[in-house]
Amino acid sequence: MNTEALKDLLYKIADDQLILGHRNSEWTGFGPMLEEDIAFSSMAQDKLGHSLAFYKILHELGEAEPDTVAFTRNANQFHNCQLVELPIGEYDFSLIRHFLFDNAEILRFDMLTRSSYEPIAKVATKLKGEVKYHVLHANTMIKQLGSSTDEAIERLQNSLNEALPYALGIFEKSKFDNELIAEGIFEGEEKLQTQWLENIKKVLSQTHLELPDLNTITPKFGGRYGEHTEHLQPLLDEMAEVFSIDPTAEW
Amino acid sequence: MYGGGNIFEATKFDDLATEDPVKLAEFEARIARGEKIEPNDWMPELYRKQLIRMIEQHAHSEIIGALPEGTWITRAPGFRRKMAQMAKVQDEVGHGQLLYSAAETLGKSREAMLTDLINGKSKYSNVFNYPAVTWADSNIISWLIDAGAIVNQMANAKGSYGPYCRALDRICAEEAFHLKYGHDAVVHMATGSPKQREMIQAALNRWWPPIMTFFGPSDKMSTHTETLVRWKVKMATNDECRQQFLDMYVPKIWELGLTVPDPKLHKNADGVWEYTEPDWVEFKEVINGNGPCNKERLAVRRTAEEKGAWVRRALLAPKKEAKYIKPLA
Numbered sequence: 001m002n003t004e005a006l007k008d009l010l011y012k013i014a015d016d017q018l019i020l021g022h023r024n025s026e027w028t029g030f031g032p033m034l035e036e037d038i039a040f041s042s043m044a045q046d047k048l049g050h051s052l053a054f055y056k057i058l059h060e061l062g063e064a065e066p067d068t069v070a071f072t073r074n075a076n077q078f079h080n081c082q083l084v085e086l087p088i089g090e091y092d093f094s095l096i097r098h099f100l101f102d103n104a105e106i107l108r109f110d111m112l113t114r115s116s117y118e119p120i121a122k123v124a125t126k127l128k129g130e131v132k133y134h135v136l137h138a139n140t141m142i143k144q145l146g147s148s149t150d151e152a153i154e155r156l157q158n159s160l161n162e163a164l165p166y167a168l169g170i171f172e173k174s175k176f177d178n179e180l181i182a183e184g185i186f187e188g189e190e191k192l193q194t195q196w197l198e199n200i201k202k203v204l205s206q207t208h209l210e211l212p213d214l215n216t217i218t219p220k221f222g223g224r225y226g227e228h229t230e231h232l233q234p235l236l237d238e239m240a241e242v243f244s245i246d247p248t249a250e251w
Numbered sequence: 252m253y254g255g256g257n258i259f260e261a262t263k264f265d266d267l268a269t270e271d272p273v274k275l276a277e278f279e280a281r282i283a284r285g286e287k288i289e290p291n292d293w294m295p296e297l298y299r300k301q302l303i304r305m306i307e308q309h310a311h312s313e314i315i316g317a318l319p320e321g322t323w324i325t326r327a328p329g330f331r332r333k334m335a336q337m338a339k340v341q342d343e344v345g346h347g348q349l350l351y352s353a354a355e356t357l358g359k360s361r362e363a364m365l366t367d368l369i370n371g372k373s374k375y376s377n378v379f380n381y382p383a384v385t386w387a388d389s390n391i392i393s394w395l396i397d398a399g400a401i402v403n404q405m406a407n408a409k410g411s412y413g414p415y416c417r418a419l420d421r422i423c424a425e426e427a428f429h430l431k432y433g434h435d436a437v438v439h440m441a442t443g444s445p446k447q448r449e450m451i452q453a454a455l456n457r458w459w460p461p462i463m464t465f466f467g468p469s470d471k472m473s474t475h476t477e478t479l480v481r482w483k484v485k486m487a488t489n490d491e492c493r494q495q496f497l498d499m500y501v502p503k504i505w506e507l508g509l510t511v512p513d514p515k516l517h518k519n520a521d522g523v524w525e526y527t528e529p530d531w532v533e534f535k536e537v538i539n540g541n542g543p544c545n546k547e548r549l550a551v552r553r554t555a556e557e558k559g560a561w562v563r564r565a566l567l568a569p570k571k572e573a574k575y576i577k578p579l580a
Binding site for chain 1: 314317318323325329334338340345347348351440444446560562565568
């Protein structure tokens, strides 16, 4: 088995979770209503937990401790898609991002439960149930708000248009994609994207939101190869603010 | 997290003049027997008014209290702290949700309460008008402010209003975890590197004066609350809570090698703690809006309310007709 390919896969999954968890946690205390405030905080905790689980597998493969990996790398060493690093914006953007990302994530976790690499399959099986609730939350809110007031529909439509190029970046293939498929570790980004598209269409068709024609959109790629927007490094600096006072200290 | 103490309006002699004396006597007898009052039971207007005031202020304290610690979620050092800090602050917002629901049973809507908060008409625990300058401040809040809140809330959980007591039982169970989390974080700082020890001592120095005011003005300055005590709305005096807090936590602070910044602080032979009287003039000033963070806290809350208004409007709106879906499409 190619360990480099495996690590690449693990890093992109873990980094997605860490960065989106961090962004979702920014809603704590600022939600549009207490219930959503709590929901985003709760999902943030799950995402953090998920990233930790994957960083632990990486550690077993010889990478540094999860705290070191998460709190000391620079932006160009991160493999997350650019979608997750964008600022939280207003609630409509955060909800759309959550909807687009978690509908992909549940499928990714589902695929990973069948991974030939057992530690991944185990973790995915254990955590899939939590992602299921994230999807349930996203789909419920999208269905409800997406067929409510003109104001809500307009906001969500704008955010959907804005987020979609970045969402397509979730499925940016790594140079190891074919190898991972061949070894039965991961079924590949293309298959993932096809299923994802079907699922989000199903939800959007029950709303007044329109999915833009994907052929007219240029995906925002680069994240999987360490190319990021200007928003990631400040996020990482903030995350490391206390940790970097003394990285050897026990906090 | 809520310390109470500064929340009651003075009761006046004729407050009960318009109440039905027979019903009032029965109400008081029920409370004396240890029964709980439930939302649909008869209650004097003064009881309703003071309870709304108290529960509402408690709820506001939870969601405003989430802000000073919330700013440290994104900066918490390491996975363990980051996840715990998220969970802890989320709990506080959850307490707010529980308490607004409890207050709503008395007839005031959540929306109305939040409007009064933003307008400055309704207060919250004064300590949250002070800043959490460093990560260590957040640790001190998690430990000692939550500890103070538990002292107050355990007492109030034995009060007479059913929905409030039940909410408090659940809240206290969670606060007990916060206390352990806060203590653990402070222990790590106090037994850590010289820099960490310096940070935690500085945070304790900053937070000690607000902590000492957490339970409200001393009993000799407090408004008359005999009726509220008899009705089991107010369950312990401000000084009783303060003494209990000092008794439980000062030894624990000393145990960690930290210094409490009050040269007068000591326990007398009769078991009563003596301390420098807090600056009640500053306390009043801060309550009245002139503290270091009052404006910032309310501005954050106002922004959240305004930016989120479209979501609440949309959820209340009747659902638009679902789009026509072509059969077999």
